[in-house]
Each structure stands twice: as C-alpha cells, then as structure tokens.
Amino acid sequence: MQASRSALKKENPLGMDVMSSEEYASQSKLLLEFTNVPSIESAWLFKTNNEDRSTAMFSISQPDLLANNKRKYILHSHIVTHKTMPLECHWSPFPIEMTGVSVVPSPSGSKLLVVRNGEKGSRTRLQIVNQSHVEKEIHVDWSIHGPLYTDEWFQGISWNHEETSIAYIAEQPPQPKPAFDDAGYRKEISSEEDCNNWRGQGDWEEDWGETYSRKGRPSLFVLDIASGEVRAARDVTKSLSVGQVVWAPPSSSGHQKLLVFVGWLEHNGFQSTARKLGINGSESVSASVATNLTPGMSSALFPRFSKDGKLLVFLSSKRAVDTGAHNATDSLHRINWPSDWKADQQLSVTDVVPVVMCPQDGCFPGLYCSSMLSDPWLSDNCTMVLTSTWRSTEVILSIDVLSGEVTRISPEDSGYSWSALAINGNNVLSVSSSPIDPPQIRYGRRASTEDHGTRAWVWDEVTSPLTAASNKIKALLSHHKLSILRVPVPNLSDDLSDGGRLPFEAIFVSCEDSSQKPTVLILHGGPHSTSVSSYSKSSAFLASLGFNLLIANYRGTLGYGEEALQSLPGKVGSQDVQDCLAALDHVIKEGLVDASKVAVVGISHGGFLTTHLIGQAPERFAVAAARNPVCNLSLMIGTTDIPDWCYAVACGTQARRLASESPSPDHLQIFHQKSPIAHISKVKAPLLMLLGGADLRVPASNGLQYARALRERGGEVKTIMFPEDTHEIDIPRSDFESFLNMGVWFKKYLKQI
C-alpha cells in the first residue's frame, strides 16, 4: 500500500484525483492555443510619396510563459490601395523582437526614438535611430531622472516639429535619504554608498497607488538631440504630477518653445489633504510656463493640437471627478490657439461634445474614451477620429471639432467592436473583433460616391501573418453565435431618472443547443467600466470549453448615457445585483439557457457582484469564481488606494463631503450592510478565490477574509494567491494559472449537475 501511494504522490504531487489532473492537462493545452495568439498593441502609419501607398508599423505583444513576461515585437507592412481592386499588403518576412523597449516615431516617420528603461538605480538608454543606423545614443543617469513613464495615464513622449527635441515624462530622481555609518548619522550627504555607510528610509511619500507604488513623481524632461543634453522643464509647480505632454505650435518667430501637458494635483485627499488618491484624481491642462489653460475645469486630458496649430482639443472626465464615480461620460473641448500666445493671456474653452445625459434609442450615447491617438486628425485639420464605447460595442467616431457633429464611421451591421490604430491623410487603420473572432486588421477610407449626402466609409480587410493564429481560434469557436440582448429594467422605482429606466444590455455568446449547455455569467468591475463585444482571450477560452457566456452590462456601465451611469452610486449590492439576475431571467425566459447549470465570475467590483449573487440568490448558481473581489467595503475603506470610491458607490456621490480617512461607525455599518460578506451565511456555491498579493486597489485581505469566513461555515472554497501580482493579475504565468483553474473548477461543478 505504502509503495503505490508514493508512486501516486510522484505522479500526482498535488494529490489531485486522476480526473482532475487529466482535466488540467487537456485544458492547459487548449488554453495555450488561446495564450499564444498575439495581440496588436498599437500601430503607426507613415506617408510615402504616393497617396495610395503607406507604410505601417505594428507593435505586437504575446505572453511568454517561459520568461514569465510579455514578449513585444514590431511588424512592418506596405499597404497599397487601388480604386477598383482589393487592397494589397506586403508584410516584412519576420517580426523584430522589442521586449522591454518602447518606440516612438518622429512626425515625419524618418526617425525613431528607442527607449530602454533601466532597472532601479541604473541608467535610461535613449537612441535616435534612422532608416539605417543609430544616429545618437544618450544614457541618462538616475540623478537626472529614472525610467520613462509608459503607462496609460502619465505617459507622454512628443517630438517637436523640427525633430530636434523630444519632451517626455519620467520618474523624478529619488528624494535624498538620511545617511548613516558606524559613527551614526552623517550630516553631509554623499551619493556614493560604500561598505561603511548606509541610507535610511527618510520620510514616507504618498504615491499614486495601484501600479504606481514606489515610482518616482512623474515629471517633465526635454532632450536636445544635437547636444544629448537632458533638462527638467522649468516652472512646473513642485506639487504637480505631470503627464501627456505635447509641443505647442511654433510661434510666428518659428521657434517652438511651449509645452502643453496634463497636471495632477497631489493634494486631492479628503479635505484636500496631501494624499494621491488612486488615479484618476483631478487633473488640468497647463502650458510649460505653468499656466493653467483650463481653470475651473476639474479634468482635462489628452491635449492634441490640430495639424495647422490653430486648435487645441482635449477630453474631459469632469463628471467622473465631480461625482467621484472614477469613470463616467466624457466631454470634448476646444481652445482656439493664437499664433503668438502669451502666458498671461487667458484663452476661452469651447464645448465641442457635451456630456450626454439620456440618449435617444440607438443614438449617440456620449463619449467614453480611455485613450486618444497621438495624431487623431484627418487631413481637413478639423475632423478627429476617436474610439469610444457605444452601449456594448466599441466604435470609431469622427468628430468635426468646429461644428461638434459626431459620426459613427465604423460599421453598425454587426455586434463587432472596432478600434482605431492610426491615421494617414483620410485613411484609418483599425482592428475589429468579437468575443468569438480574434482581431482583424482593417483599412478604412471614405467611399468615392456620396450616399444620402454623406460619404460612407469603406473598410477593407487587411490579410496579415497574424491571421494564421486567429484561424485556429476561429475553428475552435466556429459553432458559437454572438448576440447582444436588451434587458428591461427590473422593478422600475419612482426615484429613477429617465436614463436609469432605459433597458441595459447583455452580450450572449451561445453554443449550439445553448439550452442544453452550462452558462457562465461574466461581470465586469468598476462598476463604471464595461464589457464590450471585442475579443478577449479569457472569454474565448471559456466559450471553447462548451459554456454559453452571458456578459451583463448592468446599469452603471459606461456607454449608455450619464443618467443610467449615475443611477447606481449609493445602490451597489442591490440595483446592480438585481440587474444581473434580470439578465439571467431574460435568457432563461427566452429558453436560451438551462437555469440549473449557471456559473458566475467577476473581477474586482465584478467579484463584489459574484459574491453578492451567491449570497443573495444561492439557489441560482452552481459554482463561482472571483478575482480580487470587493467582499467587504468596511475592510476595504482602510486598506485601499481609493477610499473615496467606497463612499461614492455605497453612499452615493453626495457622500463625498462626509468622506474621511477615519469613517464614522454609521458609515462602517453601511459599508458592511452593502457588502457581500453580509450575506455569507446563505452561500452554497463552491467558490474559487484568485488573489493578487500586491494588489493596492482591493488588497488581498478582502477576498481572504471572505474565503476564510466561508470555509469557517463549511463552504467549499479554493484559494490561489499570486504574491507578485497587482490588481489585474496580469503576470503571464499567473493569468494562465488563474484561467486554467477557473475552467477546471467550472467543469468540475457544472458536470456534476
């Protein structure tokens, strides 16, 4: 007996039953198919001497499980358009690996800035490359600045028009720390550390929280390419974190000296204390002589000058900042830029696209943009192209910034999502995808003939080497169908705004004979975030396991107008939970799914809903999984980098003025009552808890407390902790293991039914 157990132990160290280890083995092979599909991160289009020809450069990423990092590489292609024949695309034979490197082409496309950020304390390497060789290499010491920011918020690298200087955002060098040696404290500071002295910690400094911890203050620097000199921008207020820098047009003297950037105030804690609440806090657009160009506006982002330099356009998330929702309906604004602007000249801001409160059915629901192209302009200098959320899809919009006219230019005929990658003249390079169809590159141009007074857009398919990997996935999902369902609001209450009464949506990915198959209810976080009908590796993997997917965009989701969004704050744990149950009731009533075979999964606030649902409706869910879920707001309030968010979602946006670092017992009671942990005694479903040990947004203690409390009540819980992972659990091996376990966990408990 002893011998066989050790043999088994050798063969199956995890003590897994044979069934499970075989399931792990087969599912991991399948998940690898999805993991190896490369993703298009960004792209650039370069003019050629011929209107019908352009060169494209694509930045592609692919998880590298062996190196446990994200492999990055560049692919080039020459695109030739013909009036009457299909578009031609000639791809470079092999990709060029660029892992750990960021690149930014110059406006003319003749040069490339190559950035290699150094590890903590080591130099940053900047290279200016032309078509044949490295023209200039600059090594920047930590005493000047640390790594360049390449995140979604602070990042900003901008060439000037003459391509002689580059402005960028990098980590400010660390503040001096106290020095000690075997004689004690050393008054004089020396940069050199030797074996006889050491540095202390010094004062603790607030940082911007999740994903920014221990990063230096985002600061503005300018590289003069000819001299290789790097200098910090003058006159920027010390207590301002800055990002998203662009050069202002040259003055009439032809010189270009002005930089326009976004500034984040660092005193945006409660009662304006010196705390950096997890981003976004209140930001403003300023010019480098540190003049606030948007006084009185609580948010201004992504500044962009028109090609002729006459217009400065920017997005605003002032609704998100003013209501504390952290994400809400955006608006677009314009400043007419005078050729010789003087710092003391206050410029007026014109609204271009206002916040849409309650859209008419099928009409433009407002702007919801998480990024903006570095060059978003069509050749008429007044039309910009943006990617925005439109209900459950992502769409490409053109906006005439003089008239404010908004036009949806990506096709409306399919539930697919579209995203703009780059523009050249009046051509738009983009990708389109769906939950069951990996991204396909498209090349858009205006039709030559008018149709009802407008020239529609034609989107040619661009065959690419990436298609091969996609075709395997398409084959695995060829029997699935995509539909977007409108779900009426349950139990309409009188206090609801018109927008809060509008139907919400759910994306339904169905297998053949869907009513015979298990269904996974997938819930996004935020709650003011969204699940759009674009391709996601994780959803495609779950669908390929033979599950229907019901992806609920409950009220509060971006893309349905501001009133619908603002109907949720103060009602989390009730309105959003009822909406998720209403979406499930809808597909059951339509006979599309088997009510007895339903799993539920969610991340962050989606985990809040998941653990609420298995507590409030324990009979309706056979199994559940949650990634870094919010399970107890009264615990989160003291540990998260966004305590203001806890007040906004639980008590409503009015509660902001009562918010405090030390919440009152009344507020703590409200936080607990509105949390999933308040319903834990009723939970029956087995729960898979996936936690990131380095999560500063919803610290792992939140999910761990819930998992331990459930086990304490005899509940079936499996917890996996990824110690190095932050809130998103996106380190490649961690992401792989978490979705593999989710698939096996769902199969195990849905098969038993």
Ligand SMILES: CC(=O)N[C@@H](C)C(=O)N[C@@H](C)C(=O)O
């Ligand atoms: C504003 C915010 O970060 N809220 C979190 C609780 C959350 O749900 N985040 C979402 C966006 C996520 O998916 O992580």
